[in-house]
Amino acid sequence: MSEATVPVAIRQDGPDRLRIDWKDGHVSLYAVRELRKACRCARCVEELTGRPLLRDENVPADVRPVRITPVGRYAIGIAWTDGHDTGIYTFEYLRELG
Numbered sequence: 207m208s209e210a211t212v213p214v215a216i217r218q219d220g221p222d223r224l225r226i227d228w229k230d231g232h233v234s235l236y237a238v239r240e241l242r243k244a245c246r247c248a249r250c251v252e253e254l255t256g257r258p259l260l261r262d263e264n265v266p267a268d269v270r271p272v273r274i275t276p277v278g279r280y281a282i283g284i285a286w287t288d289g290h291d292t293g294i295y296t297f298e299y300l301r302e303l304g
Contacts, residue, residue, distance in 0.1 A: 211297040216274060216282065224271065226300060234304025242269050242286055244303055245293035 212229040219225035224236045243265050245251075250260040266288055273285040277294050285291035 211301050213297060213300075218271070221270070224274075226304065228301065232301075232304075234300065236300075236304055238271060239265060239267065239269050241284070241295070241303070242288070242290070245290065245295075246299070247293040249290070249292055 209230040210228060210232065213226050214229050215225075215227040217225055219235060222238050224238055224241060226234045226236070228234065243260060243262065245260065250258070252259055268287070270287045271284050272287055273291075275283045275285075277283050280298075281294045281296040282300075283291070283294055
């Protein structure tokens with residue numbers, strides 16, 4: 207794992223942004239609704255084809271993280287106000303998004 211994919215801090219940065227400070231000094235800011243729409247779990251993306259199943263209009267404009275939990279040493283899980291909680295966001299994927 208490179209320093210580029212090791213977070214040193216993950217926190218809410220205002221009501222609609224998530225901030226990750228990375229070990230290499232980079233800071234990533236994520237619009238939380240866009241992060242919710244970027245979920246790659248089996249309920250949001252068809253596993254065999256990669257076709258998106260989550261429709262933009264089905265994600266509330268005011269969706270927010272309720273809980274962020276570590277998944278091993280490689281990812282976080284996010285529980286959302288829309289009830290979704292099965293997505294795992296790897297640090298590699300988060301760095302690509304940010």
